[in-house]
Amino acid sequence: MDLRPIRTKKIYEEIVQQIKDLIGEGNLKPGDRLPSERELSERLAVSRASVREALSALAAMGVIVIRPGEGTFVQNIRNGAIVEPLAMALLLDRQAAMELLEARQALEGEAAYLAARRAGPEDLEKMEELLKEMQHDLQRGTLGEEADLRFHLAIAEAARNSVLARLMHTVSDTMRQALKTSRQRLYTTAGNPEKLFAQHNQIFEAIKAHNPRAARKAICQHLRFVAKELQKE
Amino acid sequence: MDLRPIRTKKIYEEIVQQIKDLIGEGNLKPGDRLPSERELSERLAVSRASVREALSALAAMGVIVIRPGEGTFVQNIRNGAIVEPLAMALLLDRQAAMELLEARQALEGEAAYLAARRAGPEDLEKMEELLKEMQHDLQRGTLGEEADLRFHLAIAEAARNSVLARLMHTVSDTMRQALKTSRQRLYTTAGNPEKLFAQHNQIFEAIKAHNPRAARKAICQHLRFVAKELQKE
DNA sequence: AATTTCGTCTGGCCTGACCACCTGATGGTT
DNA sequence: AACCATCAGGTGGTCAGGCCAGACGAAATT
Numbered sequence: 001m002d003l004r005p006i007r008t009k010k011i012y013e014e015i016v017q018q019i020k021d022l023i024g025e026g027n028l029k030p031g032d033r034l035p036s037e038r039e040l041s042e043r044l045a046v047s048r049a050s051v052r053e054a055l056s057a058l059a060a061m062g063v064i065v066i067r068p069g070e071g072t073f074v075q076n077i078r079n080g081a082i083v084e085p086l087a088m089a090l091l092l093d094r095q096a097a098m099e100l101l102e103a104r105q106a107l108e109g110e111a112a113y114l115a116a117r118r119a120g121p122e123d124l125e126k127m128e129e130l131l132k133e134m135q136h137d138l139q140r141g142t143l144g145e146e147a148d149l150r151f152h153l154a155i156a157e158a159a160r161n162s163v164l165a166r167l168m169h170t171v172s173d174t175m176r177q178a179l180k181t182s183r184q185r186l187y188t189t190a191g192n193p194e195k196l197f198a199q200h201n202q203i204f205e206a207i208k209a210h211n212p213r214a215a216r217k218a219i220c221q222h223l224r225f226v227a228k229e230l231q232k233e
Numbered sequence: 234m235d236l237r238p239i240r241t242k243k244i245y246e247e248i249v250q251q252i253k254d255l256i257g258e259g260n261l262k263p264g265d266r267l268p269s270e271r272e273l274s275e276r277l278a279v280s281r282a283s284v285r286e287a288l289s290a291l292a293a294m295g296v297i298v299i300r301p302g303e304g305t306f307v308q309n310i311r312n313g314a315i316v317e318p319l320a321m322a323l324l325l326d327r328q329a330a331m332e333l334l335e336a337r338q339a340l341e342g343e344a345a346y347l348a349a350r351r352a353g354p355e356d357l358e359k360m361e362e363l364l365k366e367m368q369h370d371l372q373r374g375t376l377g378e379e380a381d382l383r384f385h386l387a388i389a390e391a392a393r394n395s396v397l398a399r400l401m402h403t404v405s406d407t408m409r410q411a412l413k414t415s416r417q418r419l420y421t422t423a424g425n426p427e428k429l430f431a432q433h434n435q436i437f438e439a440i441k442a443h444n445p446r447a448a449r450k451a452i453c454q455h456l457r458f459v460a461k462e463l464q465k466e
Numbered sequence: 467a468a469t470t471t472c473g474t475c476t477g478g479c480c481t482g483a484c485c486a487c488c489t490g491a492t493g494g495t496t
Numbered sequence: 497a498a499c500c501a502t503c504a505g506g507t508g509g510t511c512a513g514g515c516c517a518g519a520c521g522a523a524a525t526t
Contacts, residue, residue, distance in 0.1 A: 010478070012289055024324050024410055036507060047480045049282055052509085056245055056286040057293030061318050068508045069488030077322040085294050085315040086396075091257055092309065099396040106343030106397065110335065163328050163336040167400060170319060243509070269476060280511045285478085301477045302519030 011046050015054035018044075023063070023074060034064065034072040083173045090178035097179060101227045104171045107164060108152065108223060109216045115158035116207045116215035123158035127204050130154060134197050143187045144196070149176075151200055155219075158207065179230065186229045199225065244279050248287035251277075256296065256307060263309040267297065270305075293317070316403045323407040330415075333408045334460045340401045341385065341456060342449045348391035349440045349448035356391035360437050363387055367430050376420045377429070384433055388452070391440065415463045425462065432458060 009017075022028040034040070037055070041048040055072060058064045062081025066072050090096050115123070130151045137144035152172060156165035176183060186192060199222040206214035242250075255261040267273070270288070274281040288305060291297045295314025299305050323333075348356070363384045370377035385405065389398035409416060419425060432455040439447035 012478095016293065020321065023321065026327075030325060038507085049285070049481085050479065052282075053286055053289040053479095055508095056290045060249065060290035060293050061321065063318075063321050066508070067488085068486075069506080071488095071507060076325060077318050082318040082322055085296075085318065088253070088256070088294075088296065089315050092263060096396060099394040102343065102347065102394050103340070103397045103400055106339045107336075110339030110342075114335065161332045161335050162326065163323065163332040163404065164339065166322065166326070167319075167336060167404075245509090271476085282512090283510065286509095288477095299477070300519085301517075302475080304476060304519095 011050040012053035030076045032074045086174040087177040105223045111159040112215040112219040113212040116212040119158040244283045245286035265307045267305040316399045320403045344392040345448040345452040346445040349445040351393045352391040
């Protein structure tokens with residue numbers, strides 16, 4: 001006998017769901033304009049206030065953009081809108097940081113594996129450039145965080161999987177936003193820039209050699225090092 | 234000369250920001266109750282409708298939960314809502330099925346690995362129940378899709394990493410929506426339910442034996458089988 | 467002591483009004 | 497003909513007030 005609590009959906013939630021469904025089915029695409037609030041109100045037989053609540057929710061999620069005088073448009077979701085809730089979760093619960101690192105390891109391990117199998121000459125050139133840049137950073141004592149990020153993104157590109165790339169980007173940005181201080185320290189602790197560079201180089205060599213297992217291993221070791229350093233608090 | 238478009242913030246956006254700041258500063262914690270809509274309206278010197286719009290937005294982001302008759306509470310936001318923007322973004326991106334499967338392989342491989350290391354007795358019991366259910370489905374010729382999903386979720390739970398679980402769920406949901414027809418066929422093709430059951434069982438045995446590598450291997454083989462079947466078109 | 471009722475508070479939704487901004491059409495000026 | 501100003505009609509933004517359903521605690525009843 002399975003009796004579960006009954007929870008009727010609020011009107012604004014229903015509206016949100018309908019619009020999401022329209023997007024999911026491809027009936028609404030980025031750039032498309034939604035009917036006006038007044039029209040939605042009529043067609044849905046609800047008050048305009050309820051429509052507005054729904055649109056506020058969708059805007060907060062980054063699904064739509066509301067332009068006064070013009071209308072309401074479906075938009076491509078900016079990465080910032082994706083990252084923000086995750087970053088807030090991190091603020092509230094530091095335990096989530098280790099969980100994110102584990103997730104990152106899974107994603108980047110797979111990306112490195114696929115990159116080793118799929119990387120073409122232009123991918124490898126790109127990584128080489130970035131390694132040079134990291135080396136310059138090393139010599140000049142610059143932080144190197146920028147090139148570091150771009151190196152990881154280049155791996156994601158070489159993997160030829162945009163889902164992985166997006167997930168990696170999301171997780172990476174979340175961490176960057178939420179763990180600013182400890183990330184800075186990662187780059188400023190004596191000896192770390194050299195170690196990071198060596199690790200990046202190792203990853204690159206494995207990818208260049210088209211050795212997927214070695215690539216995955218190398219990136220996981222790198223991320224474990226990063227995890228250890230981030231835990232020193 | 235940097236001239237940027239001027240955009241004044243809407244009142245509901247200001248309210249959202251204030252509440253977020255309170256949370257970010259630690260003045261509001263999960264479980265804390267916000268003032269009532271009427272009180273917020275007075276204290277902020279805005280209309281109640283604007284307050285409601287802000288609360289709708291915060292609820293959509295998973296930051297708060299609204300309980301009619303009780304009030305509005307800050308919520309521990311490690312729930313499904315934090316990945317809503319990501320889920321929408323994946324839907325909008327319209328990725329190829331294979332890309333979703335590869336991402337899923339990365340996430341579920343790691344989840345199985347961690348589950349094998351962390352699963353406790355209650356986790357194993359849960360999986361056993363679900364295997365029984367799948368066996369019933371097999372005997373009755375029922376689709377088994379529901380128990381399948383729940384089995385994968387149980388693995389995610391046993392991994393003790395809610396970020397990973399959420400990401401898995403998001404990717405899995407995106408796939409389910411994108412591949413409605415071919416997914417059905419996966420369960421209805423002669424011989425497949427038996428194979429799926431055997432694979433699920435293998436995954437379970439590896440987790441039960443606390444063998445992380447075998448668990449990862451088993452789930453990746455399972456997902457490769459799924460990928461092959463989904464490609465038959 | 468246990469149960470029921472009542473009062474007060476909460477959120478949910480509606481209606482109507484008015485304001486600011488945007489866009490396109492129209493008319494006037496150069 | 498091209499450009500500018502004005503206007504009308506549409507858009508979203510916000511307000512105020514009303515009423516309803518649900519939740520909870522206190523008071524009354526059994």
